[in-house]
Amino acid sequence: MSEGRWIRVTVVENIPPREGRAVLVGGQELALFNLGDRFLATDPNCPHQGGPLCDGIVTGTSVVCPLHAWKVDLESGEVTRPTHGRGHCVGTYATKVEDGVVSVQLPAERAKKEAA
Amino acid sequence: MKRLVVVGNGMAGMNCLEQILKHQPRFIVTVFGDETHVNYNRIMLSSVLAGEKAADDIVINGREWYEQHGIDLRVGVRIVDVDATAKTVTGNDGSVTPYDVLLLATGSNAFMPPIQGLDKDGVFAFRTLDDTRALIERSAPGRKAIVIGGGLLGLEAARGLQVQGCDVTVVHLMSTLMERQLDPDGGQYLLGKMEDLGVKVMLGRTTTAILGNGHVEGVALSDDGVLEADLVVVAAGIRPNVELAVKAGLAVNRGVLVNDYMETSSDDIFAVGECVEHRGVCYGLVAPLYDQAKVLAATMTGNKGPTYTGTVPAAKLKIMGVDVFSAGDWSEQNAEPVRFEDRALGIYKKLTVRDGKLAGVILVGDTGDSHRYMDWLRTDADISEQRRYLLFPPPSADAGGEVASMSDGATICGCIGVTKGTIIQAIHEKGVNTMSQLKECTRASTSCGSCTSLCQDLLRAVAPEFEDEVKKVICACLPFAEDKLRDILRSQRLKSVQEVLEIYGNGIGCEVCKPALSYMLDMLWCGDHDEDRSARFINDRVHANIQKDGTFSVIPRIRGGVTSPDELRRIADVADKYQVPMVKITGSQRIDLLGVKKADLPAVWADLGMPSGQAYTKGVRMVKTCVGTEFCRFGVQDSTNAGVEMERRFEQLFTPHKVKMATVGCPRNCAEATVKDIGLVGQENGWQVVVGGAAGKSVRKADLLITVETTEQALEASELFFQYYRENANYLERTYDFVERLGIEKVRKETVYAPEAVRHALLDRLTKSKSRATDAWLEGQTPKTATQFVPIRAMETVDA
Numbered sequence: 001m002s003e004g005r006w007i008r009v010t011v012v013e014n015i016p017p018r019e020g021r022a023v024l025v026g027g028q029e030l031a032l033f034n035l036g037d038r039f040l041a042t043d044p045n046c047p048h049q050g051g052p053l054c055d056g057i058v059t060g061t062s063v064v065c066p067l068h069a070w071k072v073d074l075e076s077g078e079v080t081r082p083t084h085g086r087g088h089c090v091g092t093y094a095t096k097v098e099d100g101v102v103s104v105q106l107p108a109e110r111a112k113k114e115a116a
Numbered sequence: 117m118k119r120l121v122v123v124g125n126g127m128a129g130m131n132c133l134e135q136i137l138k139h140q141p142r143f144i145v146t147v148f149g150d151e152t153h154v155n156y157n158r159i160m161l162s163s164v165l166a167g168e169k170a171a172d173d174i175v176i177n178g179r180e181w182y183e184q185h186g187i188d189l190r191v192g193v194r195i196v197d198v199d200a201t202a203k204t205v206t207g208n209d210g211s212v213t214p215y216d217v218l219l220l221a222t223g224s225n226a227f228m229p230p231i232q233g234l235d236k237d238g239v240f241a242f243r244t245l246d247d248t249r250a251l252i253e254r255s256a257p258g259r260k261a262i263v264i265g266g267g268l269l270g271l272e273a274a275r276g277l278q279v280q281g282c283d284v285t286v287v288h289l290m291s292t293l294m295e296r297q298l299d300p301d302g303g304q305y306l307l308g309k310m311e312d313l314g315v316k317v318m319l320g321r322t323t324t325a326i327l328g329n330g331h332v333e334g335v336a337l338s339d340d341g342v343l344e345a346d347l348v349v350v351a352a353g354i355r356p357n358v359e360l361a362v363k364a365g366l367a368v369n370r371g372v373l374v375n376d377y378m379e380t381s382s383d384d385i386f387a388v389g390e391c392v393e394h395r396g397v398c399y400g401l402v403a404p405l406y407d408q409a410k411v412l413a414a415t416m417t418g419n420k421g422p423t424y425t426g427t428v429p430a431a432k433l434k435i436m437g438v439d440v441f442s443a444g445d446w447s448e449q450n451a452e453p454v455r456f457e458d459r460a461l462g463i464y465k466k467l468t469v470r471d472g473k474l475a476g477v478i479l480v481g482d483t484g485d486s487h488r489y490m491d492w493l494r495t496d497a498d499i500s501e502q503r504r505y506l507l508f509p510p511p512s513a514d515a516g517g518e519v520a521s522m523s524d525g526a527t528i529c530g531c532i533g534v535t536k537g538t539i540i541q542a543i544h545e546k547g548v549n550t551m552s553q554l555k556e557c558t559r560a561s562t563s564c565g566s567c568t569s570l571c572q573d574l575l576r577a578v579a580p581e582f583e584d585e586v587k588k589v590i591c592a593c594l595p596f597a598e599d600k601l602r603d604i605l606r607s608q609r610l611k612s613v614q615e616v617l618e619i620y621g622n623g624i625g626c627e628v629c630k631p632a633l634s635y636m637l638d639m640l641w642c643g644d645h646d647e648d649r650s651a652r653f654i655n656d657r658v659h660a661n662i663q664k665d666g667t668f669s670v671i672p673r674i675r676g677g678v679t680s681p682d683e684l685r686r687i688a689d690v691a692d693k694y695q696v697p698m699v700k701i702t703g704s705q706r707i708d709l710l711g712v713k714k715a716d717l718p719a720v721w722a723d724l725g726m727p728s729g730q731a732y733t734k735g736v737r738m739v740k741t742c743v744g745t746e747f748c749r750f751g752v753q754d755s756t757n758a759g760v761e762m763e764r765r766f767e768q769l770f771t772p773h774k775v776k777m778a779t780v781g782c783p784r785n786c787a788e789a790t791v792k793d794i795g796l797v798g799q800e801n802g803w804q805v806v807v808g809g810a811a812g813k814s815v816r817k818a819d820l821l822i823t824v825e826t827t828e829q830a831l832e833a834s835e836l837f838f839q840y841y842r843e844n845a846n847y848l849e850r851t852y853d854f855v856e857r858l859g860i861e862k863v864r865k866e867t868v869y870a871p872e873a874v875r876h877a878l879l880d881r882l883t884k885s886k887s888r889a890t891d892a893w894l895e896g897q898t899p900k901t902a903t904q905f906v907p908i909r910a911m912e913t914v915d916a
Contacts, residue, residue, distance in 0.1 A: 008912040014903045018650035019657075022907040026914030029907070052666040055654035057627040064627040066654045066662050106914070
């Protein structure tokens with residue numbers, strides 16, 4: 001991960017506390033969440049039927065998909081509910097906030113691929 | 117096998133037959149009933165008249181019961197003669213039926229006092245299902261109804277007619293109401309309560325004549341007064357129907373005389389129910405009749421032994437909000453009266469004690485202790501030690517309350533005759549855990565329902581896995597029942613979801629409690645709360661309904677389903693411009709644009725130039741209408757404009773669950789108002805306001821809330837119910853579950869029949885909420901945040 005490249009995405013005010021937004025980073029879409037004390041980023045779609053995770057209700061460090069209420073842990077990317085959904089997961093991305101701007105770290109090879 | 121002929125298909129006869137079927141030997145059974153219906157629960161006729169129950173709901177034994185037991189049921193045949201020598205009965209259809217054993221369960225007839233003109237059209241008795249149906253048919257808003265007789269039946273009839281919209285006056289011969297069950301003081305308290313309901317009462321007057329030319333136009337009173345009337349109900353008492361018994365040569369006094377084994381003067385003719393006289397008493401209430409039936413069944417089947425020694429007379433008025441109970445001998449002769457009264461609360465209690473035992477009781481305004489008193493009366497208990505706690509039960513350490521202090525032999529359900537012991541047995545032996553299982557198993561609480569709370573208390577105390585659905589907590593994050601939570605939010609003046617979660621919950625919340633809290637705060641503070649979009653479902657963040665592919669559906673408001681060419685053109689243009697994949701007419705008389713991208717929503721709304729239809733939220737959906745008097749040749753009310761106005765008054769508001777409404781211009785019900793959350797059904801002279809209907813996963817016919825004359829009154833009744841539902845339902849509880857949980861009588865009592873101050877307060881809060889509500893689609897032009905609808909593009913480009 002440390003090999004990845006940091007991309008400045010948006011000012012923190014653009015995502016209200018406990019909400020998520022779809023963000024376009026190059027040609028890639030991510031879901032970016034404001035947990036109040038930090039930001040977390042994941043792949044955009046629920047492993048179940050592709051629901052937009054950014055539109056879910058945030059509960060603690062998880063998000064609940066708006067389509068069928070699958071619960072995804074935003075730190076690990078793992079599905080924690082329902083039981084038969086366990087084992088599925090979404091990709092997660094490191095984030096940081098500097099000078100009021102949220103940055104997301106894209107993996108090196110991915111960043112390269114995006115650029116190509 | 118012997119041939120048993122039963123004359124009378126009523127409650128006593130059929131209950132006795134049920135008991136007979138439990139014994140040996142068997143009979144070949146024929147039942148004659150002069151009514152055309154199967155066996156039904158006569159004591160619930162007042163509930164049918166009041167619109168609380170349909171005729172089907174009060175059936176005790178349906179046709180399949182008769183078939184199952186091989187009973188030959190002959191309805192609509194009146195037995196007019198008995199030949200006790202030849203052992204035959206003759207019907208009014210000319211049929212002659214032989215019997216070996218004859219059971220007379222002929223009940224009683226309505227007593228018709230000597231009044232001139234009783235044969236006029238518009239004069240009714242209130243005794244049968246047909247009488248009840250005729251009364252419902254004849255009553256309408258504004259019609260003047262006179263009830264002759266201020267006894268139990270007369271008062272229940274009066275209330276029923278009033279719910280049907282009639283202007284009701286009770287004319288009573290005696291100087292106080294229900295004088296057979298109440299002393300003059302008790303009668304005064306009852307009078308006050310009836311007048312509070314809006315029923316007019318004239319005491320100490322005799323009706324001398326029914327006036328009118330062929331049809332009722334009024335009644336003349338003994339004091340020379342004349343009252344206008346469109347219909348008259350005679351409820352002046354009942355007389356045992358002993359005509360056949362006399363023809364059969366039985367010993368008859370006021371009723372057919374029976375001994376303690378329930379034997380008549382004949383060996384092969386028996387009698388049960390209201391037509392018999394036992395130890396000088398003719399009973400007109402259901403509990404004694406069932407006691408008699410049980411004893412008679414044993415006697416008739418060769419199991420003679422059990423005896424009937426009489427029943428303590430007890431009566432309960434079945435008018436919600438007018439609690440009246442009377443039992444035993446409450447005269448003060450040679451007795452010590454014990455009294456409590458509170459005029460402000462409208463509570464009157466009197467007990468009479470004789471020789472250290474309870475002799476009689478009168479309760480008006482608070483009948484909560486009636487079971488305790490009945491228990492004492494039935495068991496003839498020595499109450500010397502209870503003297504300090506006669507009027508109010510001793511403070512109990514046991515949460516079981518009243519039911520805990522009852523003996524196992526005490527009757528919980530007086531209608532069906534189910535004791536506490538029977539219920540406990542059912543709980544232990546049959547694994548009963550819920551109310552519905554209890555009803556199924558013991559039939560307790562299936563008749564008048566007044567013992568429901570006792571049954572529930574008993575289940576709670578005894579059943580190992582009692583399921584009380586009502587008090588469910590919202591979720592683990594916030595472990596409070598919703599009614600409790602509403603109290604907390606109100607008293608602690610909490611206005612934001614996060615604040616509530618931090619103080620009373622786990623500080624985090626989830627997708628279950630956050631939307632529930634968002635609703636509650638908006639409702640409680642009439643829109644003056646701290647709106648937190650993160651606590652709302654996505655639909656309520658972007659005001660559109662999310663679809664399976666993450667796109668949204670857009671349904672503009674088309675009030676009452678009435679649109680215009682101009683509006684339709686704009687909708688078509690929007691569909692073209694944004695390449696909307698599907699345009700669909702919904703079941704709610706609206707148009708749905710499906711497959712719109714989130715980012716396009718604000719532009720779509722702006723181009724439509726129409727307000728949000730709230731099809732995505734737990735809120736006011738639509739009012740479906742028919743064309744009513746505007747175009748329909750059958751319409752009798754302007755349902756279209758009433759519906760449009762109704763939608764205007766309610767739109768933009770949030771509700772515990774979606775609210776779908778409809779208005780129809782006549783009872784043909786083309787817009788299906790009787791299966792909506794709120795429906796207005798137009799009639800010749802007004803509107804029926806119905807609530808709690810459903811046509812979704814389950815289908816439920818709406819209950820009648822009230823019948824009114826004008827559209828404005830109908831809208832106001834709808835507003836009262838609407839706000840009451842907003843304030844008292846649990847989140848995600850549809851009106852049909854809500855109304856069913858509370859019971860329509862409670863809903864009526866706390867809305868349309870609530871004291872004026874209560875009604876005003878409900879309407880005030882609705883007005884306040886409405887004044888703060890806005891069209892959600894205006895946010896398209898002034899978004900909450902810059903990124904409400906559009907995806908964020910990274911400020912830094914990704915390149916090599």
